[in-house]
Amino acid sequence: MTTFTIEKTETPMDPAHRAQLLVSPAFGRVFTDHMATIRYTSEKGWHDAKITARRPLSIDPASTVLHYGQEIFEGMKAYREADGHIATFRPQANAARFAASARRMGMAELPEDLFIQAVDELVRIDQDWVPAGEGQSLYLRPFMISNEVFLGVKPASEYLFIVIACPVGAYFSAGCVSVWVSEFYTRAAIGGTGEAKCGGNYAGSLVAQAEAKEKGCDQVLFLDARERRYVEEMGGMNVMFVRNDGKIVTPPLGGTILRGITRDSLIRLAADNGIEVIEEPVEIDEIFTGAASGKYTEAFACGTAAVLSPVGKLVRPSGEAVFGDGETPGPVATKLKKILTDLQGGRTNDAHGWVHRIV
Numbered sequence: 001m002t003t004f005t006i007e008k009t010e011t012p013m014d015p016a017h018r019a020q021l022l023v024s025p026a027f028g029r030v031f032t033d034h035m036a037t038i039r040y041t042s043e044k045g046w047h048d049a050k051i052t053a054r055r056p057l058s059i060d061p062a063s064t065v066l067h068y069g070q071e072i073f074e075g076m077k078a079y080r081e082a083d084g085h086i087a088t089f090r091p092q093a094n095a096a097r098f099a100a101s102a103r104r105m106g107m108a109e110l111p112e113d114l115f116i117q118a119v120d121e122l123v124r125i126d127q128d129w130v131p132a133g134e135g136q137s138l139y140l141r142p143f144m145i146s147n148e149v150f151l152g153v154k155p156a157s158e159y160l161f162i163v164i165a166c167p168v169g170a171y172f173s174a175g176c177v178s179v180w181v182s183e184f185y186t187r188a189a190i191g192g193t194g195e196a197k198c199g200g201n202y203a204g205s206l207v208a209q210a211e212a213k214e215k216g217c218d219q220v221l222f223l224d225a226r227e228r229r230y231v232e233e234m235g236g237m238n239v240m241f242v243r244n245d246g247k248i249v250t251p252p253l254g255g256t257i258l259r260g261i262t263r264d265s266l267i268r269l270a271a272d273n274g275i276e277v278i279e280e281p282v283e284i285d286e287i288f289t290g291a292a293s294g295k296y297t298e299a300f301a302c303g304t305a306a307v308l309s310p311v312g313k314l315v316r317p318s319g320e321a322v323f324g325d326g327e328t329p330g331p332v333a334t335k336l337k338k339i340l341t342d343l344q345g346g347r348t349n350d351a352h353g354w355v356h357r358i359v
């Protein structure tokens with residue numbers, strides 16, 4: 001175990017004010033009192049692990065991240081369990097994915113146990129910030145930036161790892177989301193960075209997300225970069241389709257799709273509950289004809305932030321694919337969401353050992 005130097009904030013938020021903020025926090029706007037930081041240099045390796053007050057960083061204008069974008073992140077949540085404990089969900093999977101993202105981006109790899117420890121230390125010190133309401137949790141954002149003062153183009157020799165946290169409620173309001181199919185912009189190509197959780201992937205997706213908004217949709221769905229024929233994923237969520245034979249179909253991981261931990265968890269929980277999930281290429285045209293013919297009865301997006309969001313309709317220039325009545329979440333999505341959130345909230349038996357108790 002690494003020893004974290006703990007420097008508690010001298011100006012913690014007043015409990016009454018915090019309680020007020022925890023009633024219905026907007027996603028990503030309210031932050032806890034502290035942050036965890038660890039530094040890396042090629043000479044010293046990982047060092048200077050700390051918990052401090054959450055505060056602005058001081059960065060040289062020539063810091064590499066500001067120019068070449070070596071940045072990766074994770075998204076995970078701490079939940080208040082039914083028995084009063086606080087736990088995260090599959091943090092080893094986040095730690096492993098973070099290391100894989102670092103490798104792809106030519107960044108220093110943070111040891112997985114140190115990643116988990118940093119998150120645990122922050123959750124412990126800011127435990128009063130974990131909200132208890134239904135659908136609420138403490139969203140954790142571990143991330144890493146390159147931070148060498150140098151304008152040459154090469155993997156940096158210095159990095160800064162940070163964890164910040166924010167109490168959150170539901171990401172989308174109840175009901176279904178509408179999704180714009182991006183026929184021009186793509187998210188990731190084979191050999192690219194699609195499987196790394198890096199800020200650059202998001203930067204490249206924002207104009208497509210803005211196009212979706214313009215078309216009156218909530219989210220954007222990306223197709224494969226080679227043919228624009230197969231479904232890949234949304235800007236920050238994986239996607240699944242329910243067929244009328246009760247099976248679920250989802251695009252396979254192949255280097256261009258982010259390895260969602262929610263995706264993986266749902267595949268395994270579905271199997272536990274007798275629902276088969278088929279990982280195979282999904283043609284967008286087939287989804288449109290299948291939605292019309294009744295072959296596809298439901299669609300949903302999945303990811304840590306939004307958990308599981310039923311999709312009411314897909315929209316593209318040539319028409320719409322509507323699932324069910326387009327407004328009411330379908331039975332399979334509803335059932336799987338309950339199974340997953342009951343497990344995360346400690347309301348059911350943790351058969352896979354996925355719940356990581358911190359407090």
Ligand SMILES: *Cc1c(COP(=O)(O)O)cnc(C)c1O
Nearest residue numbers: 236237238258260261262303304
């Ligand atoms: C984070 C992310 C997901 C979802 O991953 P989870 O581990 O389920 O949160 C899906 N797609 C992209 C592009 C992501 O960045």
